[in-house]
Amino acid sequence: MGSSKPKLKVGKTKPKADNFTDTSFRAKSIVVNQQSLTTSAPSSSSQFAHYLSLASSSKSDTQRRDALSYLTTQLSSQPVNAAMLLPTSILLPKLLPLILDGSSAVRTQLLKFLRLLPPEDISDRAEQVLLYTRAGMTHLAAEIRVDAVTVLEWLLEVAKEDVVTCPGGWVKTLKSFMSMMGWAASSGSSKWTSASKASFGKTGKAFPRQVLVLAQFLKVGLVESESESHTAAGSGLFPLCDVARHMIPTRSNAFAHLNLFGSSRDEEGEMYIDREDRQRVFQKRFQVAVDVGVANAKKEAGEAGRAAAVLSKVLRDGMADYSGVDDTQ
Structure with a gap:
């Protein structure tokens, strides 16, 4: 048998392809644009x-x-x-x-x-936090409303006084609660409030929590705090009369409620520093709707009924000493 290997002609090389590229050159260095090498890591900040x-x-x-x-x-x-x-x-x-x-x-x-x-950093920025919290409380998505209520609950823990006294903190937040819970007063000719939220699905599970957070909010704004009760108790001990009113303010921008240099505010955007002012506005604009909502929630029993009982007690404690006389007219 003959050999199967092809014979190569001596002295001739294989022709190069048409797309052949010569890579026989040698470079001393390769430069890559926009490359930065450093031996130090970025700082924590x-x-x-x-x-x-x-x-x-x-x-x-x-x-x-x-x-x-x-x-x-x-x-x-x-x-x-x-x-x-x-x-x-x-x-x-x-x-x-x-x-x-x-x-x-x-x-x-x-x-x-x-x-x-830090809680002390939140106190001065309660108005800013409430702006997004109220937007979440009135959001179309039920899950966002639930989480917004949780944010408000945290805010009441770290800056409760500032929540109810900052501009818009009292009236606007109460309006958000009324809208979220279906307790907003009807604008029509009928004398009854809009229908309460039905207790089913995700809304039904979230409703008792909304009632409890509303109770916390109203307790801060309407119920007399321990410091206020101590001040009232010692106000009659001559010559120690209204001592707290003559001390150096502990709040930053203590005279912000006077709005000396800001734009004019309406009733919703006003700062209600005094408890009596908050009682007056609540009785005038929200108490009827809240009372109806509480009564309806008590009829449902269960979690909603227990939460409504807590809210009812806060209303009794917060409005018990209110005379009902509006001296602003």
Whole structure:
């Protein structure tokens, strides 16, 4: 048998292809544009700011949630007396819109982060927090309304006095409650309020909680606090009369309710510093609707009935000493 291997002609090479590229050159270095190498890692504050930007502006629900989780971990791992990586005045304006976020995981993670902020930083910004909280309470999505009520509950824990005394904090928040719970007074010719929310589905489960948070809110605004009762008790001990009124104010911007340099406010946007003023406005605009709502909720029994009983007690304690005389007319 003959050999099957083809014979090559000596001295001739294989012709090069048409798309052949010569790679026989040698370069001393390769330069890549816009490349930066550094031996130092980014600082903690710059990383914190980066994740803050992701949490507030990312289009991905997962990225917003993970960025908030990072911020929460960094804030919780700091020493007790250590300064915050970024001040609350920068954090809140960027994160508060997430109260209205469409992702439940993002809203849950946001609440975990808010609970870590110093309470003294929240007091001066209660009006700003309430602006987004009220928007969430009247949102079309039931899940967002539920989480907004949770945010308000947290706010009442850390800055309860500021919640009811800041501009719009009393009347506007009560209007949001009335709208959310279906207790808003009808604008028609009928004398009865709009129908109460039916107790079924997600709305039914959330309704008792809404009643309880409303009770907390009204307790702060209507029921006399311990400090006020002590002041009233000692007001008749001559010469110690109205001592608290002559002390240095403990609130920042103590005369903000006078609105000396701001734009004019209506009844809804007014600051109601005195308990008597809050009682007057509540009796004038909301008490009838709340009483009807409480009566209807008691008929349902169960969780709604127990919550309504708590609210009813707050109303009795808060309005018991109100004379009902409107001296502003």
